[in-house]
Structures are given as structure tokens and as C-alpha cells.
Amino acid sequence: MKRMIPLFITFASGFLIIMSFFIPHYPVGELTNIMKEWYMVVAVFAMILGILNLFKVNAHKLIKLKPGWWYALILISALIFMVIAGWIGGMEEGSWFDFLFKFVYTPLNATMFSLLAFFVASASFRAFRARNIDAGLLLIAAILVMLGRVPLGNLISSYLPLIQSWIMEFPNTAGQRAIMIGAALGVIATSLRIIIGIERSYLN
Amino acid sequence: MTVEFIGLWIAGFLTLAIFSFLYRDNVFYKIAEAVYVGISAGYIMVQSWHDVVIPNLLIPLKSGNWLYIIPAALSLFMLAQLIPKIRWISRISIAFVVGTGAGYGFVTYLKSNLFEQVHSAIYPLWSGNIWTSLGGVVLLIGTVTGIFYFFFSLEHKGVLRIGARVGMMFLMITFGASFGYTVMARISLLIGRIYFILHDWLQIVK
Numbered sequence: 001m002k003r004m005i006p007l008f009i010t011f012a013s014g015f016l017i018i019m020s021f022f023i024p025h026y027p028v029g030e031l032t033n034i035m036k037e038w039y040m041v042v043a044v045f046a047m048i049l050g051i052l053n054l055f056k057v058n059a060h061k062l063i064k065l066k067p068g069w070w071y072a073l074i075l076i077s078a079l080i081f082m083v084i085a086g087w088i089g090g091m092e093e094g095s096w097f098d099f100l101f102k103f104v105y106t107p108l109n110a111t112m113f114s115l116l117a118f119f120v121a122s123a124s125f126r127a128f129r130a131r132n133i134d135a136g137l138l139l140i141a142a143i144l145v146m147l148g149r150v151p152l153g154n155l156i157s158s159y160l161p162l163i164q165s166w167i168m169e170f171p172n173t174a175g176q177r178a179i180m181i182g183a184a185l186g187v188i189a190t191s192l193r194i195i196i197g198i199e200r201s202y203l204n
Numbered sequence: 205m206t207v208e209f210i211g212l213w214i215a216g217f218l219t220l221a222i223f224s225f226l227y228r229d230n231v232f233y234k235i236a237e238a239v240y241v242g243i244s245a246g247y248i249m250v251q252s253w254h255d256v257v258i259p260n261l262l263i264p265l266k267s268g269n270w271l272y273i274i275p276a277a278l279s280l281f282m283l284a285q286l287i288p289k290i291r292w293i294s295r296i297s298i299a300f301v302v303g304t305g306a307g308y309g310f311v312t313y314l315k316s317n318l319f320e321q322v323h324s325a326i327y328p329l330w331s332g333n334i335w336t337s338l339g340g341v342v343l344l345i346g347t348v349t350g351i352f353y354f355f356f357s358l359e360h361k362g363v364l365r366i367g368a369r370v371g372m373m374f375l376m377i378t379f380g381a382s383f384g385y386t387v388m389a390r391i392s393l394l395i396g397r398i399y400f401i402l403h404d405w406l407q408i409v410k
Contacts, residue, residue, distance in 0.1 A: 002292050006299035013300055017307025037260040038275035039304040042297055044252045045279035051245045052286060074238040082246025091254060103211030104218065105247055107400070108240040111222040114397045117390035118226055124387070134376045141380030142387070149388050167381050170339035171346055175378025177321050178350020178371065184317035191310035194302060202302050203295055 007197045014195035055079060141167055216405040219397055346374040 013035065020032035058072035066072075085096035092098065128139045147153035148164020193199035221236035261279070264272040282297040284290045325347045331337050352364060353371030360368045402409040 010303035013303035014307035078242025086250030107215040114393035138380035142384035145384030172381040174346020182354035191306040
């Protein structure tokens with residue numbers, strides 16, 4: 001019973017959503033619109049569950065005074081502070097939430113991602129050894145795209161920006177399209193397996 | 205001392221703390237990392253509460269629409285995952301999310317990623333311009349051979365092997381181009397952060 005009910009819910013909800021694309025009228029269309037709202041709400045609670053789990057793991061680390069406990073304290077304090085600021089103080093401009101977003105979240109987020117520029121550079125140093133034709137193609141395509149997108153590329157040759165946009169528009173689109181079609185076939189097959197109950201790993 | 209001034213100093217310190225990782229892992233980086241994780245989690249929680257839970261659950265419930273008790277119950281069931289004794293209840297909510305997601309995934313991927321992409325790949329090869337037409341031929345060959353590469357139901361022998369090999373070459377160009385594109389995006393972010401330090405914070409660069 002503990003497995004049969006969830007399997008039935010999966011089948012019913014998946015089947016109804018698929019049906020709504022074929023029968024967008026009352027009552028199927030109406031029902032799936034409501035389901036769409038419910039789905040968003042439950043998905044948010046799945047995310048909240050993840051955040052509560054993060055809180056639980058760090059609280060455990062803090063209570064047991066495990067190594068690095070004070071980083072856990074900082075994390076929990078930042079989390080609680082942001083939530084209180086948003087829920088009590090509101091999200092309007094000039095609020096505490098807005099201050100934390102502008103001066104803490106945004107710079108941290110941008111710096112974290114910009115840090116990747118250095119790691120990507122060191123990774124490319126290792127990856128960009130033209131040991132065979134495939135690696136050579138990857139190397140040439142990457143160099144042409146990088147050079148073609150900066151003023152230096154235009155200084156070297158006025159053809160570089162044109163070659164860059166040709167690569168992005170044609171061979172790159174071809175590869176992306178093949179990947180998208182392949183991935184779509186994979187998603188469709190997996191979705192069908194889930195809806196008809198062959199794929200049950202999410203119940204474990 | 206204005207709020208803006210204090211904010212700039214906090215942002216400046218946190219930016220340098222993250223960059224300090226380039227030297228080696230250190231206490232300033234770890235502090236900034238812990239703040240980043242906590243603030244991000246809090247931000248996502250508050251934002252989704254305001255944008256999703258309030259308009260789609262709390263307002264309908266307040267206005268007396270009792271049908272919305274179902275998503276409220278499903279949401280609470282999801283949190284049962286944290287209590288070992290009643291953890292099994294969360295399967296009901298997970299089943300709902302997985303089933304609905306699978307239904308959407310099935311139709312949207314079928315429509316936009318499969319049919320639309322196949323539809324876009326079928327076009328007249330001669331466009332009146334030699335380079336665009338050549339590009340069109342390259343696009344067609346690249347798409348077909350790329351799909352050959354992902355076709356695993358038959359062993360890659362004979363024509364299929366040649367097709368898959370050409371497809372592999374196109375995929376390598378795609379990965380190279382995506383890599384180059386990503387590097388440039390990251391460099392642009394880096395320039396943004398350096399500009400922030402020198403212009404907004406320290407005001408060395410005018």
C-alpha cells in the first residue's frame with residue numbers, strides 16, 4: 001500500500017498533464033491549471049525541505065562542536081538573518097533584505113562565478129593539448145571563439161569575429177541540436193518509464 | 205557614514221575574501237563561503253515563499269477555497285521526510301511532484317526539443333549566399349551525424365561508424381565553442397568584480 005498509492009498518484013498526475021495538451025478544454029484543462037499551481041507549491045516545499053536539511057546538518061555540527069563548528073554557526077546565522085529580514089522586514093527597496101541582497105548576495109555570487117575564470121584557465125591548460133584530431137578541433141574552436149569575441153581578435157584579423165560567429169551559428173548549432181534531440185529522446189523515454197511505473201527509484 | 209558606504213565595505217571585504225582562495229584555502233574564504241551558502245539559501249526560501257506560496261496557496265486558502273487544503277497537505281507531507289517515523293508519508297508528495305514533472309517533461313521535450321529542432325533542421329539548402337548555404341549544409345550534416353553518434357542500439361560499424369565519427373568531430377567543435385563562450389562569460393564577470401573593487405569601492409579608477 002505504501003508503494004501502490006504513490007505509484008497511482010504518479011500515474012494519474014503524469015497522465016492528466018499529458019492529456020491536458022490534447023484536451024485543453026473543461027474539465028481537463030481547468031484541472032491541470034490547478035495542478036500546475038499545486039505542483040509549484042509542493043516543489044517549493046521540496047526546496048524548503050532541502051534548506052531545513054542544510055540547517056539540521058549544520059546545527060548538528062554546531063551542537064556537537066565538530067571541527068569547523070563556527071563556520072556552521074556563521075552559515076546558520078546568515079540563513080536565519082536573511083529569512084527573518086525577508087519575512088518580517090519585507091522585500092522592498094531600502095529594507096534589510098534588499099541591503100543583504102545588494103551588498104552580500106550579489107557580490108558573493110558574482111565573485112564566486114568569476115573565480116571560475118581562473119580554474120577554467122588552468123583546466124584549459126591541461127585539456128588543450130592537441131593530442132589527436134578531436135582535441136585539436138576542440139582547441140581550435142575554443143581559441144577562435146575566444147579571440148573572435150574580444151577587440152584583440154579584430155586587431156589580429158578582421159575575419160576572426162566573422163569566423164567566430166560562423167562557428168557559433170552553424171557547426172555549434174548542429175552539435176547543440178544533436179545533443180538536444182538526443183537528450184529529448186532520453187527525457188521522453190524516462191518520463192514514460194516513470195509514469196507507467198517501470199522507473200521507481202524515487203520511491204526508495 | 206551612510207548605509208551605502210557600509211554596504212560597499214562589506215561587499216569589498218567579501219569579494220577579496222573569495223579571491224583569497226586563489227592563494228590557498230584560508231579562514232577568510234571559509235567565512236565568505238559560509239555566509240554565501242546561508243544567504244543564498246535564505247534568499248531562495250524568502251523569494252519563493254513570496255512569489256509562489258503566498259499567491260498560490262495562502263491567498264486562496266484565506267479566501268475560503270478549501271480545495272487548496274490538498275496542496276497544503278501535500279506540502280506538509282513533503283516535510284515529513286525530516287521525521288524518520290513518518291518519512292513514508294513524503295512519498296505521496298514526491299510521487300505527485302515526480303508524476304507531474306514527468307508529464308510536463310514528456311510533452312514539452314517532445315514539442316520544443318524534438319519536434320521543433322527536427323522542424324528547424326529541415327530547410328532549403330540554397331539561400332542565395334554561398335557562405336550561408338555552405339553553413340546550412342554543415343548544419344544539416346552536423347545534426348544528422350551528431351544523432352548517429354548518440355545512436356547506441358546498433359554497433360558503430362560501416363556507414364554508422366563513419367557517421368558517428370563525423371558526428372563526434374562536430375560535437376568536439378560544439379564543446380570547444382561552448383567552452384570558449386563560457387570562459388569569456390567568466391572573464392567578463394571577473395572584469396566586473398575588479399571594476400567594482402577599483403571603481404565603486406576604492407575609487408582608484410574614475
